[in-house]
Amino acid sequence: MNGNLGGSVKALVFDVFGTVVDWRGSIIREVEGLSRAKGIAIDAARFADDWRAGYQPAMQRVRSGELPWTRIDDLHRMILDGLLVKHAVSGLSEAEKVELNRAWHRLDPWPDAVQGLTRLKRRFIIGTLSNGNVGLLVNMAKRAGLPWDVVLSAELAHHYKPDPEAYRMPPDLLGLAPAEVMLVAAHPNDLAAAARQGLKTGFVLRPLEHGPNRKPPDTTGHHFDVTAGDFNELAERLGA
């Protein structure tokens, strides 16, 4: 079955935050670095979790029409400004805030990501399908060595995932049928929204996304075309 699947799929598009890169560990690293450099005590893990927790509500403000289309860099900054108050982090210059916000451009890949993508790239078109903006994704890929064939972002559709428009965009831009494109993600709801637009689905387990000792995402009622423990196993299962 997986052999057949690999045969009909021509492009793999990847969710990025949590699926390709370890946003939480990377943001903790960045915040700890700032904490040391500035001599300010910050609970880096809570700071990282709060920053990420602000993300869905911020996108919802755009969806509701309260805000115009806004790229994630700017949503991250809006959330950050609130967080600096909440966490009582003061004394940062504007340049230091800009640099901290760019931490999202410097996320580290999971250990298997570059090797697995490099292998998958031999057989498939590989690209991003992220709510991250194009500039963020390009900078991240340069730093981390992610070998994308194409950088696709919700920014190009002016619709964040899980809006349907975000999933229709990759097949449209690549000139492929929806069923020739597979979304790879660690998040069942992202995959379910892709499947509703006719894309194939690849579920990759990232048990450490939210830190140690957290429950894996609930997959009850979900069906995925392929499930893998990491990108190397995904390559194996897709015949790459």
Add this chain to the structure above:
Amino acid sequence: MNGNLGGSVKALVFDVFGTVVDWRGSIIREVEGLSRAKGIAIDAARFADDWRAGYQPAMQRVRSGELPWTRIDDLHRMILDGLLVKHAVSGLSEAEKVELNRAWHRLDPWPDAVQGLTRLKRRFIIGTLSNGNVGLLVNMAKRAGLPWDVVLSAELAHHYKPDPEAYRMPPDLLGLAPAEVMLVAAHPNDLAAAARQGLKTGFVLRPLEHGPNRKPPDTTGHHFDVTAGDFNELAERLGA
């Protein structure tokens, strides 16, 4: 001066047809292949030149509003259907016409292109800025080994070059100032239009674009930030 230039520029975006790939030689190769396979006599060089000559008028039909936004794959096909009549090429199935039209996805790079881009990629973000649609550019890059960091197309702006919107798009999407982006092209008018939007310009000589014994493009009255004989020389001049 070129050292300073390389220091302020962060991204290089490349015109593709003629600058990165030899469209004429590649289309001749494809048409000759079809001619042999089908046993039809075709003047492949004239066919290639006629196909390319149809391209500016076809884009103009979109600019004028006569046609809605149309990707280049579909413009190429409209031109092709007329050319098959003009060149008295009959007996092609629909599948064969589709395959011939995809010749534009199979253009060969100039001999220095992959090596030069690989070198430039170490120092700069490198991407396309082509009127070719995203799918065409991605397929071309996979086949030819063009190591783009990002595939940008007029398709993303819904404006063909040399419309101003096409040149504003790369700095906008990459989060850069216009002067941090250089267009590299073999065509003075493309570069002049980029410069009017504040981009830097790199002129690369491609004397064989239109075949042997053709005059080089007229550069009278043009100024370029850097001029190079090929992509390796460009890398040299930009300190990459």
